[in-house]
Amino acid sequence: MRLLFVCVGNSCRSQMAEGIARSMGHQADSAGTHPAQKIAENAEIVLNSRGISTDGMKPKSIDLFSPSEYDMVISMGCGVHCPAIKIDQDWGLDDPVGHQLSVYEKTASEIERRIKSLEDHSSS
DSSP: OEEEEEEOOSSSSHHHHHHHHHOOOOOEEEEESSSOOOOHHHHHHHHTTTOOTTTOOOOOOOOGGGGGGSSEEEEOOOOOOOOTTTSEOOOOOOOTTTHHHHHHHHHHHHHHHHHHHHHHHHHH
């Protein structure tokens, strides 16, 4: 599947989703409506601990992407309102920014579970 993960800062949840989805064999990107300066350190730690490289990953603007090129556009649950973009699913995940590493790990596990659920539904 071609997946685009969208949030506000594109520094935590959407970055982890991009990395996890790619590691599962999907074409994936992530973007933010107001991109941060860099990826959250704990998001990088979690991805690296799962064997997922963060080389070259950085927050990107939604303006760089054409959502129509993706099978699904997923909001991470941060109240993203993009009138020009159709959001297919809103996952409603709490933002781990400012929390301990364990919160990032739980968020990453939930993201992986949801991507697997997408795979199950697309193959049935």
